[in-house]
Amino acid sequence: MIPLHIVTGVVYLSLISICLPLHLFILWIFVSTKELRSNMAYMIMVNLGVYECVELIMTTYDGVATLFQMQGNELSETIVGGLNSAAWDTHGPVILILSLNRLNAFLSTPKKGMFVGLLVLGWLYFAAKYAINIAFNCCYFTPSEFIWNFRDSSLMNTAGMISYVIIIGSLLISLVAYFIIFGIMVSKRKSVSFLEVRLLIQSIVIFLSTALTVTVYNYGVPVLPESPYTVMAIGIMNILNGGVNPIFVSCKEFRSNMAYIIMLNLGIFECLEMTMTIFDGFATLFQCKADELSETIIGGLNSAAWDTHGPIVLILSLNRLNSFLSSPKRRLFKGLIALGWIYFFVKFGINISLNCCFFEPDVFLWDYRKTYSSAFIGGESAYVIIIVSLAISLMSYLIIFGIMVSTRKAVSFLEVRLLIQSMIIFFSTAATVTFYKYAVPLLPDNHYAYMGIGILNILNGAFNPVLYLTLNPVFHRSLLSPSNLHDMSVSFDELWTTILVPVCKKIFDCERLDIYRYNSAHSTLYNHSIREIQLGEESQSGAFEIHGALVDFYSSAVDLTFREITEVVDDDVVLERYGAKWRIFSTAIPVLNGLMRYVNRSYTKRYGGYEQGQMAQLAWKNVLMAETTRDKVVGAALRLIERSRRNEKVDLGLVKAVIASLAAFGFERSAEVDESDLSDEQLIEHRLRFYVENFEKPVIEATKRFYENKADELLASLGIIAFMHEARRLIHQEEDLCGRILHAHSRDAVIGAVQEALIVKQLAEIRGKFLTLLEKEAVEDLNVLFELCTREPRALKGIAKEFEDHVRERGQKAIEEIVDASEPSAFVSAVLAVYGRFRSLVLSAFGNHACFVKALDIACEAFVDDNAVSRRFQSATRVAEILARHLDRVQRRGVGREEGDVEDVLRQAMIVFKYLREKDIFEKLYTKLLAARLVGGASANDDAEKAMIVNLRDACGYNFTTTMSRMFNDIVFSKDLSTAFRNHENVQRTKADFSVLVLSAGTWPFAGATTFSIPESLEAHMQCFQEFYAERHQSRKLIWHLNGSRGELQTRGFPRKYTFVATALQMALLLHFNNVDSLTEKGLALKLGITEDVLKEVLEPLLKVAILRKDDNLVVNAKFTSKRLKIDLTRLQTTKAATKKDDQEMEKAIEKGRMIEIQAATVRILKMRRRVEHNNLIAEVIEQVKTRFIPRVAMIKKCFDVLMEKEYLRRAEDERDIYEYIS
Structure with missing residues (x-):
């Protein structure tokens, strides 16, 4: 007989030889499946898949060690524990970070390669740490004693030091990896989440705590001796590690997260765990022997919490969480959570009570069986409670599983896996507790019990690949060909009747379809589509047979649908049923196309034609186009629209389904038209031809008839003004109706029909009222008339021309009324009055429409250029001169206007300037008058002058005002120069007040200079300035322009002292009489060096005011008197010829x-x-x-x-x- 251990050995080797290749094979499927590669957790799952393969070996080894009662089970547990620690130390925080909602955006960034590199780095750290665990346990392990504290044996050897350095280095790499991942995650955001900060802080705390613990307890490195301070540091780190977590629950960000309930439970668990961790920290801090007790309590706590909540967390992490939490069973779920917590506290209480009862400070007791009798009442009670709690936990899994799948008929691979694994864990844990903890007499200690526990452990690690291969639909689609599952002996008629027809009916009725039934129909269609069948003498594709059956099915299904629609008489009910059926039908089409994709691919590739969804639509179209059906449905829609126009209360939404269905048949191809040759607009027209023929044209004809009758009714009962108001209301009403229900293609055509009936046919009467309303300036009525005419471009141009003529006429009349006025402002005011009146009308009545703005500009330009004033003076420059002199008067000193008034006048003057045709003439005149104001110092406000120049520049461009700007610059320069000249030492010695304007040659609009003999008194001052200017500007030449110069003379030979304001030539003439009493005209002309004609012009104002008297000679009038003490002789000089x-x-x-x-x-x-x-x-x-x-x-x-x-x-x-x- 074969020994038992050989049998069990063969069983183990068989299981391990099957399970490990299966694990590796599944991992390959997982990585190569496109569906899984597109999942956001792809990289995480690949890592965990590899981890499971490694864990499988350790778990099965542990099972064999237990099976054969090998002393190596402690070694395997140590190795597995190290594996878990290494894997989760590395990947735990990474998984939590990448579970955030930002994962997709992160993986699409250019840093994806860096992230992959970090994962590789994590696995290198994992492998190093795992190798160290194995190496040390193998080196220091003895079968008779389990040695964990390496410091007590071979403390300071080289291997220990190297291992210590490697451990610390790997921890540092892990911490750096966390920092890099954290930096990548927040690199494109200005803020970070609470969880990210928590993980970063916790990583630092874990690193420091682990490093100190390894240093002090494992290797005893000389540079960090075991002292109260290092122990204190370890304790503080443990306290911090426990204290970070509870804040997690209070974060608002996670209260809104879909996994809130799970996180709340785990948060409470972390709060309790914090108490134990802090207790452990204080025990270490004060070197209490109670640290082993706290570790035992924490171990029990972890076991109780994760036994209860681990599977719940995994199940609820599925995508179905939201729909589940919103289902009516949400309360039941909360009850299960409460039940789980009751179990947790019971199990936790047992751990604490047992450890407190059996704990001795000098001995760390874990195996109670070796010290206390199995009959001890506490042990038996604890055993019963533990087994019952495990059973409750298993029942919780089963209930949760039932709830999760109660609303669907299919379950996921992960759900089934968790369910089976829960059962295995239950039996494995129960057996282990029974034989290792309490040794209940009913279950003796024998080899068969050990065999059972070992096999359960092996199954726990090995069942995953088997479940994957048997349950995962991705594997089915990847490895199992549907053609192999199809029974070729079953006829198509049987498949059609039993499988396809029920599925197609459910799709057409939009009823809930079982996923297995859908998949069965999909496989059947695929298998039959790729078959070749014999129909008569020809071989056809199976898709041909399916296509024929489906066409018959569509026809019968649509016929049945339309019988239900047309069996009623009421239009509203017909349209209501039609809309409901069409919505169901249009929803079913994409589902049907998805099911039939293999049929579509096979049939259209071989035979051409339409896809199945389109074939179903054609069946609908054929039934709808039957004369009786079309009249019933389309006629009902047209009648409903007409009832709405008659202000009846109807549901216009019922028409939308009819329009949508008719517009959906544009896919039908035409043999006469090649769509590739059509433009975008032509293609749209072509695809809507069915809709246009069967709905758009009828609705346009119905609209015409309705509104033509409506127009006749309104004209018979209302006047034309009231008719216009009513027509506008009806058009707006129709636009609203068209916008709500009609297809975009039809809206303009239908509105055009309304406008044809209400506007175009009544246009003569509407336009006939325009001038009457314009005379009255009836703004509201004009606005209605304008709005109607905007819908007919020819009418709009016509009334705009009438408006233009009317404005021109009004402008001509306004100027005729002021033709005799001498003031330039009268002309400007008349133009502005006409413009302001009609500009206001354009804004209020005509909506500032471009046609009327242009008409107003043309009319104003016409009457400003050609009017009674220009015709009277027979000069085209007269209007420009009037405007220039108006501006000169406004800006000249002494007018007495406020600054704000001047700006308004200038702004209004620019309106008149806009309509001047001869703007260049205005430029010459305005420049000349500006020069006179600047030279004579007569400008009232320099800012106003500059503002006017800016206005002119904006209107006509920079070149228009270049000369004016230069003139201003000359005046500013001259003022500064005159101030400097007056402060000059040579000038300060003279008594005369002498100032000079230095002007640029060619800029100022002055005639050529008249030369004459300058008196010595004046010449001295001029010579002084010339010397002063030459000192400052050596390369410039001064040319004196004395024609524009003037000065003041004070008299002494008259009874009163007078001051004469005179030109330079007048001053020179009068100064000659200081030396002589009389002079002949000829002699005076010779002395002055001028002609006698020029002398006569100069003498005229002097003789006119009787300063000089002309007898035979010219003499000073000694009896001259005047009421004014200051006399301006420059104004009295008139030179008409000049x-x-x-x-x-x-x-x-x-x-x-x-x-x-x-x-x-x-x-x-x-x-x-x-x-x-x-x-x-x-x-x-x-x-x-x-x-x-x-x-x-x-x-x-x-x-x-x-x-x-x-x-x-x-x-x-x-x-x-x-x-x-x-x-």
Whole structure:
């Protein structure tokens, strides 16, 4: 007879030889399966899979050691314990971190490679730590004694020191890995979660605690002797390690997490564990012998807690947690949690009581059987309670499992695995407790008991691969071909009737479908699709047979559906049933296509045609297009829309299903049209042709009829004004209806039909009221009329033209009323009044529409340029002159306006300026008047002057105001220069107040200077300034422009002292009479060095105010008197001839400037285009220069001739009407 140990040995070797390859094979499947590689926990599971393979060897070894009563079981337990410690020290925090919601985003970052590297680093640390555990246990293990404290044997050998260094180094690598992972996780965020910070802190505490413990208790390194301080440090670290965890439960972030209930339970467990850990820390701190007791209590606590909650945590970590927690069985689940905690406290209490009863300070007692009788009442009671608690735990698993699968007919691989493993753990634990802890007499100590315990241990490690291969659907799809499972002897008719028809019916009715039934139908379809069948003399694919059966099924199913729809009479009920059926049908189509994907692939590849979902839709379409059915369904939808237009209360949502179904049939191909040749818009039209023909056209016709009748009714009962208001309301109502129910393709067409009936056919009457309403300025009515006309572009252009003519007429009349006014402000005010009135109307009545804004601009430009004032003076420059003089008056000192008023006037003047066609003329006049104000110091406000220049620059560009800006710069420079000159030492010795304006040549609009003989008194001052200026600016030359100069003379020869304000020439003339009493005109002209004609102009104001008297000679009037003590002679000098001459010169300058502008624009255009047709070139030139002036065509042609003479352009030889640029 074969010995028992040989039999058991063979059993063990057989199990291990089968289970280990299976584990490795499953790991390969796991890594190579695409479905699992796409899972967010892919890397974690791969690591744990490898870990399970290694653990399998240790677990089975432990089982064999127990089976044969080998003394090596303590060694295997030590190795397994070290393995667990190494694996979870390395991967535990990594798994917790990567379980956060941020995992997917993290794995998609460029740092994914770094993360993989960290996992490899973790496994290297794991392997090193595991190897150290094995090496030391093998070196120091003796069968008769279990030695854990290596320090007591061979303390200071080289191997011990090397091992110590390796352990500390591996711990440091682990800590660095945590830091790197933490840095990666938060690198793209500005904040971190509570759990991440907790894990980081706990990693540091564990590192320090483990390092100190290993140093003091394991290897006794000389640099860290065993002292109260190192022991104290270890105790403090243990206290900290226990104290970090309870904060975890109070974090708000995790109260909102889906695993809240699990975490709450574990949090409470951690609070209790903290008490034991702190107790252990204090025991170590004060070198109490009670530390073994606390370790025993903590071990029992861990066992009780994880026996109860471990499987619950794993089950509830599944994706089904949310749906489970929201189910009606949530209370039952909470009850089970409470039951688990009762069991936990009972088991924990037993651990504490037994350890307290049997604990002796000098002996660490673990195996109670060796010291106390098995009949001891405490042992038996404890044994019964432990077994009962294990049974309760197993029942808890079974109940939880039942709850989890109660709402579904399929279970996952993990759930089944946990259930079976719970049973094995129960029996294994019960047997181990029975034979190793309490030795109950009913179960004697024999080899068969040991064999049972060993086999259970082996099964505990080995059953996972078997369950994986038998239960995992991924494995089924990967290794087991569906074709091998199909019984070829069963006919298709039987398969169709028993398997496929029930599944298709459930899909069509949107009923709940069992996953196994769905998979069975899927496999059947696949297997039959790849078969070849004989139909007559031809061989066909099995998909052909399935396709034919499905087409018949679709027809019968849809027929049945439409019989239920059309059996009723009421339109609302018809549409309600149609909508419900269509929603079910449209939901079933994608499910059906998913089930039929193998059929679709096989059939369309071999025979062409449509997919099964489309075939079902075609069946629906064919039944719907039957005349009676279409009239019933589509007619009901049209009648419902008409009832809504008649303000009946209806549910318009019922129409949406009809529209959606008709628009869904666009996939049907047409033999006459190749869709690849169509544009996007044409493709949309093509795919909606069925909808357009069967719904859009009927609804448009119905809309036309309804609103044509409605328009006739309204016109018969209301006036045209009231009709417009009602028409607008009806159009808005129709737009709302179309937006809610109609397809986007139909909305514009339906609204167009409404507008045709209510606007286009009544347009003549509507437009006939426009001028009447415009005269009355009836804003509300005009707004309604405008809104209606915006829907018809031709009507909008028509009323905009009428508005333009009306504004032009009103503007002409307004200017005619002020044509005799002498003040320039009267003209400006008249223009602004007309503009303001109609601009307000454009904003309020016409919504600031571009057509009316443009019409207002055209009308204003017309009456500003051509009006009674310009016609009266027969000058195109008159309007520009009026505006320039208006601005001159506003900005001249002495007008007495407030600063805010001046800004308003300038802003309003820019409105008039906008409508000037001859802006270049305004520029010349305004520049001349500005120069006079600046030179004469007559500007009221420099800021206002600058603001006006900025306004002009914004309107016409930088070049328009360049001269004005330079003039201002000259004045600023001259003021600074005059201040410096007055402070000059040579000037301070003179008594005269002398100031100079230094102006840039070519900038200021002054005529040529008149030369005359300067009196010595004036010449001395001029010479002094010239010397002063030469010192500062040696390279500059001064040319005196005395025509614009003026000064003051004080008299002494009259009864009263007078002050004369005179020009430089007038001053020179009067100063000659200081030396002589009388002079002839000829002699005076010779003394002054001027002509007699110029002298007459200078003498005119002096003779007019009687300062001089003309007899035979010119003499001073000794009897001169005046009421004013200060007399301005410059204003009395009138030079009409000079003014006329200046005007002529300005006209010539304007003409010359325009010619230059036109030539420059022409060259720019031709340089860019190279060849331009004559009329196009003229049009483009006008477009470029119109911001400054509107040129005459004759002037443009003349400029073309000049440019051809200068050889900038030429006529093309082949076409004389085309100009070419000469480069």
